[in-house]
Amino acid sequence: xxxxxxxxxxxxxxxxxxxxxxxxxxxxxxxxxxxxxxxxxxxxxxxxxxxxxxxxxxxxxxxxxxxxxxxxxxxxxxxxxxxxxxxxxxxxxxxxxxxxxxxxxxxxxxxxxxxxxxxxxxxxxxxxxxxxxxxxxxxxxxxxxxxxxxxxxxxxxxxxxxxxxxxxxxxxxxxxxxxxxxxxxxxxxxxxxxxxxxxxxxxxxxxxxxxxxxxxxxxxxxxxxxxxxxxxxxxxxxxxxxxxxxxxxxxxxxxxxxxxxxxxxxxxxxxxxxxxxxxxxxxxxxxxxxxxxxxxxxxxxxxxxxxxxxxxxxxxxxxxxxxxxxxxxxxxxxxxxxxxxxxxxxxxxxxxxxxxxxxxxxxxxxxxxxxxxxxxxxxxxxxxxxxxxxxxxxxxxxxxxxxxxxxxxxxxxxxxxxxxxxxxxxxxx
Numbered sequence: 001x002x003x004x005x006x007x008x009x010x011x012x013x014x015x016x017x018x019x020x021x022x023x024x025x026x027x028x029x030x031x032x033x034x035x036x037x038x039x040x041x042x043x044x045x046x047x048x049x050x051x052x053x054x055x056x057x058x059x060x061x062x063x064x065x066x067x068x069x070x071x072x073x074x075x076x077x078x079x080x081x082x083x084x085x086x087x088x089x090x091x092x093x094x095x096x097x098x099x100x101x102x103x104x105x106x107x108x109x110x111x112x113x114x115x116x117x118x119x120x121x122x123x124x125x126x127x128x129x130x131x132x133x134x135x136x137x138x139x140x141x142x143x144x145x146x147x148x149x150x151x152x153x154x155x156x157x158x159x160x161x162x163x164x165x166x167x168x169x170x171x172x173x174x175x176x177x178x179x180x181x182x183x184x185x186x187x188x189x190x191x192x193x194x195x196x197x198x199x200x201x202x203x204x205x206x207x208x209x210x211x212x213x214x215x216x217x218x219x220x221x222x223x224x225x226x227x228x229x230x231x232x233x234x235x236x237x238x239x240x241x242x243x244x245x246x247x248x249x250x251x252x253x254x255x256x257x258x259x260x261x262x263x264x265x266x267x268x269x270x271x272x273x274x275x276x277x278x279x280x281x282x283x284x285x286x287x288x289x290x291x292x293x294x295x296x297x298x299x300x301x302x303x304x305x306x307x308x309x310x311x312x313x314x315x316x317x318x319x320x321x322x323x324x325x326x327x328x329x330x331x332x333x334x335x336x337x338x339x340x341x342x343x344x345x346x347x348x349x350x351x352x353x354x355x356x357x358x359x360x361x362x363x364x365x366x367x368x369x370x371x372x373x374x375x376x377x378x379x380x381x382x383x384x385x386x387x388x389x390x391x392x393x394x395x396x397x398x399x400x401x402x403x404x405x406x407x408x409x410x411x412x413x414x415x416x417x418x419x420x421x422x423x424x425x426x427x428x429x
Contacts, residue, residue: 007058007065010073014051017080018044024083029192034389037192038429039088041215043079043095049118050102052210057109059207068108072101116199117141118212124429126177127368128187128218134180138163138171138214144202145171154214156180156195163197171199181218190389191218217429223366223407223421224387225396230359232378238352239292243344244283247312250338251275251330273336275329281312283322285347290319292346297322302340309337366408366421375416383410383419 021044028036050072058065075097082090106112118140126134136154144150145165152163154173163173177185181193193216198209251274285291299312311326322345328337357378364372374381384396387407402417403410407427409420 007054007069010069010076011051011054013080014047014076018047021047021083029190032190032389034190035088036086037190039091039095040083041192041194043083043091043098044213045215046095046098046102047076047079048212050098050105052212053102053105053109053115053117056111056115057105060109060111064108068105072105075101113141114143114202114205115141116143116201116210118197118199118214121197121214123216123425125217125219125424125427127221127424128177128185128191129221129367130177133174133176134216136163136173136175136214136216138173138197139169140199142168142171142199144168144200147203150200152197152199154195154197156193157182160198171197177218180216185218187221189220192216193218219368219424220388221367222388223368224385224390225363226366226372226383226385226419227361227363228374228376228381228383228419229361230376230378230381232357232380234355234357235351236353236355238349239295240289240347240349240352241344242285242347243342245342247281247324247326247341247343248339249276249279249309249326249328251307251328251336252338273330275327276337277327278311278325279327281324281326281343283324283343283345284320285345286349289347289349291317291322292348293317293319295346297343297345299324300342300344305339305341307331307335307337309339311339312341312343364419366419368421369423371418371420373413373416373418381417383417 021040025037025040025044028034028040054065054069057068075094079091079094079098082094106115106117109115118138120140121136121138123134123136138152142152142165145168150165152165152171153160154163154175155161156175156179159179161173161175161179163171165171180195181191185191195214195216196211197214198211200209201207297314297317301312308329308331309327312324313326314322315325316323322343324343326339326341328339330336359377361384362374364374366372381400383399385399385405385408386394386396390396397405399405399410401410402412407422409422411418411420
């Protein structure tokens with residue numbers, strides 16, 4: 001495009017680019033690539049308006065048209081280059097610049113107030129499911145719209161339909177989905193239809209009509225795949241069985257055979273030929289734990305214990321200690337008492353047991369304009385959302401708070417949450 005000369009040269013290149021652009025749009029539509037398809041449609045619409053306005057000026061002054069074309073040449077070149085490079089973000093930005101350029105070109109036309117123009121139309125998208133008609137509204141400038149014999153048409157699938165003026169700035173038309181898309185409209189994919197609106201010039205013009213391409217998309221019936229779940233990690237007190245070993249008591253002399261063969265004395269008292277009556281033993285839970293006083297306390301007395309002895313027995317139980325007493329007697333001519341025992345009891349460990357609570361994934365479905373309310377039973381919740389136009393295999397969106405998305409809103413509803421699918425006329429397309 002570096003050698004473009006004048007308005008005619010620019011328009012020739014734009015017309016050639018339309019063929020390439022239309023082919024890329026069709027490929028994107030077939031691949032369900034909404035980003036490229038929508039960027040292409042928007043670019044085509046803005047280029048079409050700008051080139052139409054430039055042609056209007058050429059009708060009256062080629063010199064003025066050449067000057068204006070040169071002013072906007074760089075923007076046209078940049079947008080074509082960006083589209084060829086697949087830079088859709090740049091295409092979107094430059095497409096807006098083309099739209100601004102179109103307005104600038106139009107204002108340079110002394111007959112702008114008498115020249116038909118199309119600025120926008122609605123809807124850009126609808127649900128593929130529905131029995132009612134679709135109301136098209138076209139906004140722009142439509143001179144002589146109220147005059148007798150003024151008739152615009154909107155053509156889909158080579159079939160023209162009358163478009164009626166409501167004012168000289170608005171036209172309307174109602175069509176069924178079959179008239180727009182043809183029979184057998186699929187409900188599980190995006191389907192595009194491009195129509196051609198023909199808008200007549202005022203009777204004083206020698207040209208019959210100006211045409212613009214308008215595209216509408218039929219969206220899948222549902223906004224996408226949705227699930228919700230709720231979860232929470234809780235910690236509760238854990239009851240643990242505990243065994244304390246190494247309690248010893250005896251009333252034997254220092255030279256007793258038991259002392260030689262069983263030398264370990266862990267807790268307690270022994271030796272000295274002394275009777276030990278109700279000797280106290282303190283049994284403690286682990287640090288940070290408390291004794292579970294509701295559960296039984298038992299003892300295991302070692303098999304080698306012998307002689308005159310009694311106990312062990314519990315004399316007092318508290319949350320922090322168990323008081324145990326035991327006795328051994330000294331026998332001058334008999335068998336003096338020897339005792340080894342262990343204590344078994346239950347302790348409570350605060351927050352010692354982890355409990356993972358999970359509601360599991362719960363799928364739900366939303367058509368456009370519908371809503372769904374769920375009440376999470378646990379502290380945390382998540383809505384996983386895979387939009388209908390997501391790239392296959394992409395990771396679902398994780399929505400864990402009140403939020404607004406392109407296709408839905410999540411709002412608080414008391415202790416519950418409501419997921420609201422937007423209506424198709426409230427989404428940007």
